[in-house]
Amino acid sequence: MREGDNVPKIVDHDQRRSEIVEAFLAVVARDGLSAATSRAIAAELGIGTGALWHYFDGFDEVAAGAYMRITERTNDRIAAATAGLRGLDAFYAMIREILPLTKETRDEAFVVVAFWGRLAANSKIDQSRADVGDNWGGQIAGRLAEAIEDGVLTATIPIPEVVEVVLMICIGQQVSAVMADPMVDAGRRLAMIDHCLSPWRP
Template sequence: MPKIVDHEQRRDEIVEAYLTVVARDGLPAATSRAIAAELGVGTGALWHYFDGYDAVAAGAYQRITERTNARIAAATAQLSGLDAVYAMLREILPLVKETVDEAYVVVGFWGRLAANDKIAATRADVDEHWHDLLGRHLTEAVRDGRLIPATPIEEVIDVLLSIAVGQQVHAIMGSELAEPDRQMKMIDHCLRPWRG
């Protein structure tokens, strides 16, 4: 009798193996062979569940997005206004090993996305979700008087999201700009002109 395999579970295991190799050995080490070895299978077994390496990278990107959104939800559950903005950004910015490891996967995925538009459809629409959350919390900050009524919320959101993306690149490049204190000072600088 043929063995019954849960395809979704196996896909999850492959993505987790990819993330494990990246966290332990770095992105360049996350080869097909290394992922298969992490799972204790032959390399060819990976391609029963994914169309290719780019699809595995896309799956890892989606997993990181899901984890980040879960962390944001937990961190901001009891917060509003600027407290929620800062809590949210602390879960996105590469401030600790976990989020630095994630930055390697995310930036690596962007590189693959630039060369393979077939995986574009797998990209989670994270920008819109984070935009909406930041908009809500910045509006709360205006309402509670911590930001002035003239705060250009849309432009502030654009700058905050651009900082978040840029810091992921700086983190994988080992730039001094990615030092945690400097990252948070950028956020402070962005918000300072609008504080009430």
């Protein structure tokens, strides 16, 4: 027997979980959410379907992992888009990375909304959810405060309440992208955000 024969191959557990999540997102981007079955994900990776469940307890965990990956991607895009910007310029650059305005963000909306549906039926996966509300809300509040300093918003704007409305619009538009025509005019989505700020523009 040669040295190394019959030695089990060591697989990095976290790396394989990450690969499964990426395969799930790749199938969604190419073929749509309905096509992202366990069989399709396994085929994307060139492994047997049963091998998926050595790394995840079920599809709910895969969906939670995809949700967290999308959150990470969105945060990276926001950081890149807002670099060197402040105030309303940074605010709108951030919002454009959250709203479903492109194919990428519309694909993400399908995954995110599907995760919310699974979360409603399985509260155990809530612990895997990244808390984006506090993170994004804090960033938006900071940009609105800068806009006051820049003189493009009045100091009377109730920042906490406006932040909440803006986040709810973003959530609602993700649901709209899934439930209605995903090609709805991007300008209308942004116009809703404009409307929230219009009372406090000098």
